[in-house]
Amino acid sequence: MGLGIGIFLLLLVLATIFATKSLKDRKAKKMREYFFKQNRGLLLQQLVDKDIAERMIFSLEELENATNKFDKARILGGGGHGTVYKGILSDQHVVAIKMSKLVIQREIEGFINEVAILSQINHRNVVKLFGCCLETEVPLLVYEFIPNGTLYAHLHVDGPASLPWKDRLRIAFEVASSLAYLHSSASISIVHRDIKTSNILLDDCLTAKISDFGASRGITIAESGVITAVQGTYGYIDPEYFYTRRLTEKNDVYSYGVMLVELLTRKKPTIDMSLDGVSLVAHFVQLLSEDRLSEILDAQVTEEGEEEAKQVAAIAALCVQMKGNDRPTMRHVEMRLQGIQSSNNFRAILEYKGCKSD
Numbered sequence: 001m002g003l004g005i006g007i008f009l010l011l012l013v014l015a016t017i018f019a020t021k022s023l024k025d026r027k028a029k030k031m032r033e034y035f036f037k038q039n040r041g042l043l044l045q046q047l048v049d050k051d052i053a054e055r056m057i058f059s060l061e062e063l064e065n066a067t068n069k070f071d072k073a074r075i076l077g078g079g080g081h082g083t084v085y086k087g088i089l090s091d092q093h094v095v096a097i098k099m100s101k102l103v104i105q106r107e108i109e110g111f112i113n114e115v116a117i118l119s120q121i122n123h124r125n126v127v128k129l130f131g132c133c134l135e136t137e138v139p140l141l142v143y144e145f146i147p148n149g150t151l152y153a154h155l156h157v158d159g160p161a162s163l164p165w166k167d168r169l170r171i172a173f174e175v176a177s178s179l180a181y182l183h184s185s186a187s188i189s190i191v192h193r194d195i196k197t198s199n200i201l202l203d204d205c206l207t208a209k210i211s212d213f214g215a216s217r218g219i220t221i222a223e224s225g226v227i228t229a230v231q232g233t234y235g236y237i238d239p240e241y242f243y244t245r246r247l248t249e250k251n252d253v254y255s256y257g258v259m260l261v262e263l264l265t266r267k268k269p270t271i272d273m274s275l276d277g278v279s280l281v282a283h284f285v286q287l288l289s290e291d292r293l294s295e296i297l298d299a300q301v302t303e304e305g306e307e308e309a310k311q312v313a314a315i316a317a318l319c320v321q322m323k324g325n326d327r328p329t330m331r332h333v334e335m336r337l338q339g340i341q342s343s344n345n346f347r348a349i350l351e352y353k354g355c356k357s358d
């Protein structure tokens with residue numbers, strides 16, 4: 001009798017556990033389907049080419065397999081926005097998978113926006129988006145894996161050993177050429193809105209790849225100067241844009257100029273030069289105008305290419321002018337940097353090293 005009750009209770013417990021689990025599984029599946037429908041709808045609204053969307057969709061199971069169920073050991077890094085995991089797809093492609101921490105509507109729109117923008121772009125200096133997973137509340141984004149970290153991390157190391165000047169000059173050119181492409185090649189112009197060294201990734205040949213298009217916007221010529229909510233990062237953000245909220249390509253030109261100053265000085269634009277709030281850029285422009293550039297140049301730059309650095313400093317100063325209209329276009333900057341580069345023969349050196357990314 002006692003044994004019978006015991007077995008009965010045991011079976012009851014097992015049945016409950018089983019029922020709870022299958023209920024949970026069913027609920028999880030329902031949620032996945034719900035998010036998928038909602039996110040797919042949002043994505044299709046933004047995409048001109050609907051076929052692209054269908055081709056870019058990954059299932060959650062596929063990404064769980066690729067990351068060993070989002071194993072902590074696979075975390076590559078995380079910012080304020082989310083966590084990036086390294087994954088290996090079933091076809092052996094190595095990818096970086098971005099997952100958001102926050103579930104807020106703006107975040108979802110940012111992710112969808114990034115898919116819509118990046119699916120239209122194919123440039124060797126822009127990080128490739130393979131696709132996205134729509135089964136989670138905030139979509140997961142799947143990019144090509146860029147092995148060598150951010151430009152920021154390469155510049156801001158302790159001690160003198162840092163990125164050689166010739167690589168910095170080439171990276172400056174690569175970023176300029178991809179921004180020129182974004183600004184002017186398509187029927188709409190894409191403004192990145194958050195250009196900074198921590199958004200420039202480097203591959204194993206130290207080729208630059210622009211990343212993080214969550215804040216980007218496509219604008220038609222008619223929309224140039226449209227009023228928007230301000231997006232960007234302190235130290236890099238165009239002050240004219242900050243005050244007027246008028247979005248144009250020249251917003252990126254300013255941030256790009258700040259990046260040049262950072263490449264030349266190896267100082268962080270996010271930290272002011274003095275307690276009374278003089279920014280790195282203001283300090284740099286001041287010294288340049290007084291012909292005291294050498295006081296702020298990175299010693300390594302002075303040693304490896306001071307003459308070129310002076311020319312790059314002049315370009316940086318043009319880019320960070322207060323009025324957007326006075327700043328050059330990225331196409332113009334690209335051409336000037338190409339001129340400086342071809343007076344040098346480091347492209348040959350690079351190929352000699354046997355390093356040539358796609």
Ligand SMILES: *[C@@H]1O[C@H](CO)[C@@H](O)[C@H](O)[C@H]1NC(C)=O
Pocket residue numbers: 059061062065090
């Ligand atoms: C994930 O891995 C499991 C077990 O190895 C496999 O059965 C399943 O087909 C995989 N799913 C996908 C979508 O690759």
Ligand SMILES: *[C@@H]1O[C@H](CO)[C@@H](O)[C@H](O)[C@H]1NC(C)=O
Pocket residue numbers: 147148203204205206
């Ligand atoms: C980064 O690139 C440099 C130069 O190609 C290389 O020596 C280094 O091993 C790379 N680092 C990583 C983490 O891939």
